[in-house]
Every structure is written in structure tokens, then in C-alpha cells.
Amino acid sequence: MRRTAYFLPTLKETPAEAQIASHRLMLRAGLVRQASAGIYSWLPLGNRVLKRIEAIVRAEQDKSGAQEILMPTIQSAELWRRSGRYDDYGQEMLRITDRHEREMLYGPTNEELITDIVAAEIHSYKDLPKNLYHIQWKFRDEVRPRFGVMRGREFLMKDAYSFDLDFRAARHAYNKMFVAYLRTFARLGLKAIPMQAATGPIGGDLSHEFIILADTGESHVHLERELLDLDALALEVDYAQDLGPVVERWTRYYAATDEKHAPAKSPVPADKLIETRGIEVGHIFYFGTKYSAKMGAAVTGPGGERITLEMGSYGIGVSRLVGAIIEASHDDAGIIWPESVAPFQIGLVNVKSGDAVCDALAEQLYGGLRRMGVEVLYDDRDERAGGKFADMDLIGLPWVLTIGPRGAKTGTIERKYRRSGERTELGLDAVLAWAQGLNGACA
RNA sequence: CGGGGCGUAGCUCAGCCCGGUAGAGCAUCAGCUUUGGGAGCUGAGGGUCGUUGGUUCGAAUCCAGCCGCCCCGACCA
Numbered sequence: 001m002r003r004t005a006y007f008l009p010t011l012k013e014t015p016a017e018a019q020i021a022s023h024r025l026m027l028r029a030g031l032v033r034q035a036s037a038g039i040y041s042w043l044p045l046g047n048r049v050l051k052r053i054e055a056i057v058r059a060e061q062d063k064s065g066a067q068e069i070l071m072p073t074i075q076s077a078e079l080w081r082r083s084g085r086y087d088d089y090g091q092e093m094l095r096i097t098d099r100h101e102r103e104m105l106y107g108p109t110n111e112e113l114i115t116d117i118v119a120a121e122i123h124s125y126k127d128l129p130k131n132l133y134h135i136q137w138k139f140r141d142e143v144r145p146r147f148g149v150m151r152g153r154e155f156l157m158k159d160a161y162s163f164d165l166d167f168r169a170a171r172h173a174y175n176k177m178f179v180a181y182l183r184t185f186a187r188l189g190l191k192a193i194p195m196q197a198a199t200g201p202i203g204g205d206l207s208h209e210f211i212i213l214a215d216t217g218e219s220h221v222h223l224e225r226e227l228l229d230l231d232a233l234a235l236e237v238d239y240a241q242d243l244g245p246v247v248e249r250w251t252r253y254y255a256a257t258d259e260k261h262a263p264a265k266s267p268v269p270a271d272k273l274i275e276t277r278g279i280e281v282g283h284i285f286y287f288g289t290k291y292s293a294k295m296g297a298a299v300t301g302p303g304g305e306r307i308t309l310e311m312g313s314y315g316i317g318v319s320r321l322v323g324a325i326i327e328a329s330h331d332d333a334g335i336i337w338p339e340s341v342a343p344f345q346i347g348l349v350n351v352k353s354g355d356a357v358c359d360a361l362a363e364q365l366y367g368g369l370r371r372m373g374v375e376v377l378y379d380d381r382d383e384r385a386g387g388k389f390a391d392m393d394l395i396g397l398p399w400v401l402t403i404g405p406r407g408a409k410t411g412t413i414e415r416k417y418r419r420s421g422e423r424t425e426l427g428l429d430a431v432l433a434w435a436q437g438l439n440g441a442c443a
Numbered sequence: 444c445g446g447g448g449c450g451u452a453g454c455u456c457a458g459c460c461c462g463g464u465a466g467a468g469c470a471u472c473a474g475c476u477u478u479g480g481g482a483g484c485u486g487a488g489g490g491u492c493g494u495u496g497g498u499u500c501g502a503a504u505c506c507a508g509c510c511g512c513c514c515c516g517a518c519c520a
Contacts, residue, residue, distance in 0.1 A: 012454080012455095012469070012470080014454090016449090016454090016456090016513080017512065019513085019514075034512090037511085037512070037513090092518085109520095138520085140519075140520085142519065143517085143519090144444095144514090144515095144516095144517095144519095146513085146514085151519070151520085155520065209520095280519095282520080318520095320520060349479095351479050352479085353478095355478090384477085384479095385479045386478090386482080388481090389479080389480045390481045391481085393480090402479075404478095404479050405478085405479080
């Protein structure tokens with residue numbers, strides 16, 4: 001993509017409304033623009049990141065056996081009356097009336113709708129288990145939206161819903177999501193820590209929040225150091241097998257958010273704990289028959305008996321992750337995208353656009369990279385070098401290739417790794433050979 | 444929902460206290476000079492001063508209502 005043709009409005013100055021790093025950087029790097037309080041438009045660069053995160057979430061959900069569907073954003077109030085939540089949900093639910101005076105709502109979540117679908121279509125124990133998910137925009141009318149997309153009112157969320165015959169099967173469904181989440185966040189370049197969460201009136205231990213570690217995170221967390229050494233991507237996972245041992249490896253260490261951490265009651269001595277900060281990006285929850293009983297989701301069992309389904313729901317804040325990743329990975333100059341979610345793998349800076357030698361080499365390199373399918377953003381603008389470098393640092397592409405009059409004479413290209421700042425000088429062929437490997441690595 | 448703050452050019456802001464008909468820097472456009480970390484000079488375009496009403500000969504400025512946005516708290520993927 002040529003920068004001269006790309007819609008990428010970057011800002012040199014910080015918009016006044018942005019308080020935290022990710023919000024500032026998302027505005028400055030031209031990822032989003034605010035439409036109204038807590039509601040954002042996604043510009044091309046931000047949209048690319050969102051899609052890449054979505055793709056990883058989707059791939060890991062599919063791998064675990066969940067099936068993707070797509071439910072609407074607008075739901076009927078009648079459905080929510082059946083679960084009793086229409087009145088319980090309060091002001092956070094955005095209520096809408098259509099032209100026929102029917103009461104509708106913009107869905108804050110989808111338990112009612114999915115349970116209704118399953119109740120209508122699944123009748124036999126032979127049809128279980130099932131895990132259905134979708135990635136869809138939700139709306140919760142937060143009193144005070146803040147932190148950009150981290151706490152917006154409209155947000156993109158992956159939510160999965162599992163349906164099983166009994167608790168034992170439901171626990172397996174839960175474990176599958178637990179492991180899928182570990183893998184998902186690891187692939188996103190994040191250190192995610194599952195922490196036991198409150199289960200409310202249902203009780204039990206089947207609810208975990210996934211907190212990713214970021215120095216600027218909103219909540220304080222306490223955890224055992226050993227958790228940091230666990231590597232989810234090294235796991236050989238067979239989702240058909242009992243995943244209990246895998247889950248146990250992550251849950252045997254202590255980890256709690258500030259609200260739940262009581263130093264006096266902690267099972268682990270204080271000197272074994274480290275305190276850091278984090279951001280909640282996922283939540284998994286087993287809730288039994290809470291919705292299935294009210295919505296009539298039941299199947300006929302082997303003996304002809306009627307069995308109410310055991311359910312769980314599993315959320316990942318997809319749009320929030322864009323902000324969360326930035327919180328976990330940035331410096332004073334800008335964003336530092338993990339390769340797995342970067343909007344482009346390579347930025348190409350032509351230091352002296354208009355110079356015949358520089359232009360020729362840059363075009364040759366740009367063409368070569370495109371032919372091999374590498375995603376490259378070529379800054380061909382007639383700007384000063386400083387501005388181009390500053391913009392590249394700001395938008396945070398993993399690699400920046402620089403062509404300037406100094407090296408172009410001898411065909412030398414400088415390669416910089418954004419994360420470390422390490423620079424290497426290479427010839428055109430060497431760069432293309434390197435990029436080939438890069439392409440293979442991220443395919 | 445309690446408490447506080449702010450709405451002036453695309454962005455960051457000054458002007459408001461003390462009313463006299465709107466400014467700076469950056470950005471944009473044109474030209475020249477520049478070119479390895481957000482250059483310089485010259486010129487140009489761009490604002491019903493959030494909105495409605497009131498006070499006044501006269502309102503960005505004073506008063507009131509409304510709308511929007513932000514911050515702290517409570518709440519939350």
C-alpha cells in the first residue's frame with residue numbers, strides 16, 4: 001500500500017480527551033475516531049488490526065470445536081422478558097421502539113437469543129455437545145465510557161455458548177475454552193493470566209477472568225511468578241482428551257485481582273507473590289441451567305427423560321484487545337505491534353522521494369515485496385525524513401526498511417526492528433530473501 | 444447516578460475576569476529554498492466563538508436553559 005493513496009490521518013499533537021496511552025496512540029496513529037461518547041469509527045489501519053485479532057480468535061475457537069454463527073445486534077424485548085432480565089438489566093441496556101411500537105433492544109449479550117435458537121432446534125441428547133459462538137458488536141450504555149475502546153459503549157465481542165447434557169460434559173466444554181483462551185492470547189503476543197472470578201449464586205469454581213499483563217493496566221493483580229513462565233503455545237493440545245491436567249497447570253498457582261486479594265487470607269506467602277497491573281480481556285463462565293430452564297432448552301435423554309441443558313458462556317473483548325495490546329506494547333514514540341496483529345508487517349521509508357536513485361530502489365523493493373505477498377506500507381510521500389520516521393514509529397509496524405541517498409548509491413537498504421531499535425544494512429536481494437522467510441513465518 | 448471541569452480554525456490553545464465585531468503555533472493549499480529523526484521564508488484559504496433565549500446602542504466575553512465532551516467516584520468485556 002502506498003502511503004500517498006492510503007487513508008491514514010496521523011496526529012502530531014495529542015487530542016485533549018485522551019488520557020491513557022492506548023487511547024492517545026489509537027487517535028494519533030489514525031486507528032479510530034470517536035463518533036460519540038464510547039462509540040468509535042475504525043479507520044483503515046485500526047480496522048486491519050481488528051480483523052487480524054478477530055482472525056486469531058476465530059481460528060482458535062474453530063480449533064477447539066466451536067462453530068461460528070452470527071446473531072443480530074437488535075433483539076426483541078419479549079425474549080428478555082422470558083429470562084427475567086429485561087427488567088433486571090437496568091439502564092445499561094439500550095432500549096429501542098420500532099415503528100409498530102414493539103419494544104426492541106440493542107443486545108448487550110446473547111444468552112437469551114442463543115438459548116432460544118438451541119431450544120427450538122436441538123431435541124436429542126445425540127445432538128450434544130454443542131458450542132456456538134459469534135463475533136458481533138454489542139452495546140452497553142455505560143454511565144461513563146472512558147479509555148477509548150477499552151471501555152466503550154459499543155464494542156466488538158466474541159461470545160461462545162456451550163450446551164451439554166450434564167455437569168461433567170459442561171466442565172469439559174469449559175476446559176476447552178480455557179485452553180483455547182490461553183492459546184488465543186499467547187498468539188496475540190500477550191501474557192494472559194487466568195484468575196478465579198466470582199461465580200455469583202451458582203457457586204463452584206468454574207469462572208475465570210483472563211487478565212493480560214500491562215504496566216498501565218487498570219487493575220492491580222497479585223500472582224505467583226511461576227505463572228509467567230508457562231507457555232501456552234508449547235502445549236500439544238488434543239481437545240478430545242481430558243484437559244483437566246492442562247487447566248490444573250495454570251490454576252494451581254495463586255493469582256487474584258486487587259478486589260479479591262486479601263493478604264491476610266492468601267494461601268501463598270506475600271514474598272512469593274508479585275504485584276503487577278493488568279487488563280481483563282476475557283471471561284469464561286459456567287452457569288448451569290440458569291437460562292436453559294427459563295427458555296425451555298432441553299433434550300430427550302437415552303431413557304426418554306427430559307434433560308435441561310447445562311450451559312456456559314465465554315467472552316473475549318475483541319475491540320478492547322486493540323487497546324489492551326497497545327497498553328502492553330508501546331513506548332514513548334508510539335505503538336509496537338506484535339507481528340501477529342500488525343496491520344502491515346513492513347514499513348518502507350523512502351527518505352528522499354523525488355530522487356531518481358532512491359525512487360528506483362524503493363519501487364524495486366516495494367514491487368518485490370508485493371509480489372511475494374508481504375504486507376508493506378510504502379511511505380512515498382514527499383515529506384521530510386523526520387516526519388516519515390516519526391510516523392513509522394507511531395504506527396508501530398514491526399519492521400521498517402529505509403532507503404536514502406546515502407545507501408541507495410550502493411543499493412544498501414537499512415532494516416530496523418521496531419521493538420528493539422536494532423538496525424542492519426542489507427542489499428536488495430538479502431532483504432527480499434529475508435522477507436520471504438518473514439512471510440512464511442506469519443502465514 | 445453523585446462531584447468537578449471544558450466547548451473559540453482540522454489539532455493544541457490564547458482572548459472571557461474588565462463587553463466595542465476573533466488570534467497564535469501546528470496542519471492544509473501555492474511558490475521558493477531544503478532533505479537520514481516531525482525544517483525555513485513568502486503568500487493564501489479556513490471560524491454563524493456548541494446551541495437557544497435574555498441583558499445591552501453593541502455579546503466569544505455578562506445571565507439562564509438546553510446539548511455535547513472530559514475528569515474523580517460508584518458501575519463494568
